[in-house]
Amino acid sequence: MRIIDVRHHEDYVQGHIETARNLPLAEADSAALDKLAKSAEQAMVLYCNGNAGDASIKAIQIASGCGYKRLFWLRGGVVEWRDKDYPYVID
DSSP: OOEEEEEEEHHTTEEEEETTTEEEGGOHHHHHHHHHHHSTSOOOOEEEEESTTHHHHHHHHHHHTTTTOEEEEEETTHEEEEEEEEHOOOO
């Protein structure tokens, strides 16, 4: 499973889920996703800040349009993750 942070790089370096890879929404396309996923069958969890999930929902729509099938949305985003004291790192 791949965890993908779709926030701007500046937000990502200020804190992200421990194993997440950064793919800003503006850069999300088939080529970028191919670099992160082993195949269209690899499970991916996409998240943003969590306020309404707009960026992560759009990223899921893009990934789905590129043929990826096992897509999951972290509804509360990084804010909820951090608030629950789950593994979180700052670069």
